[in-house]
Amino acid sequence: MRVYRWTRGRLGGRLPGRRAGNILLLEHVGARSGVRRTSPLMYVPDGAAVAVAASKAGQPSHPGWFHNLMANPDTTIQLGARVHPVRARLADPAERDRLWPRFVAAVPDFAFFQEHAGSRTIPVVILEPR
Numbered sequence: 001m002r003v004y005r006w007t008r009g010r011l012g013g014r015l016p017g018r019r020a021g022n023i024l025l026l027e028h029v030g031a032r033s034g035v036r037r038t039s040p041l042m043y044v045p046d047g048a049a050v051a052v053a054a055s056k057a058g059q060p061s062h063p064g065w066f067h068n069l070m071a072n073p074d075t076t077i078q079l080g081a082r083v084h085p086v087r088a089r090l091a092d093p094a095e096r097d098r099l100w101p102r103f104v105a106a107v108p109d110f111a112f113f114q115e116h117a118g119s120r121t122i123p124v125v126i127l128e129p130r
Contacts, residue, residue: 021107025078031071039065044102049128051099058116091124
């Protein structure tokens with residue numbers, strides 16, 4: 001994360017070996033702890049917003065950042081050199097159906113993650129400008 005910030009996203013701004021695997025830095029506040037954290041996440045653009053998937057590499061539970069965003073949706077993201085204030089919201093089923101193929105097209109591992117997650121549907125979170 002320090003390298004991403006120091007180079008303004010030139011290093012660490014893409015998943016290695018994945019041209020479409022764009023990375024952002026998500027700030028989030030612990031739902032219980034109140035501790036501020038930063039998570040690097042792959043994203044897909046969606047108009048003025050961006051979407052992130054709470055895949056946790058297909059584990060049976062959602063990642064901590066997902067719970068934190070649902071409890072504290074007003075936050076910031078860093079895209080390259082710029083920091084943007086955003087509000088997080090869970091994508092509705094139609095939005096998820098529209099966005100999920102874009103995650104898989106960008107990084108085919110997402111198909112494996114969903115299969116590996118079993119009955120857990122991997123949520124998609126939309127980060128809208130505020």
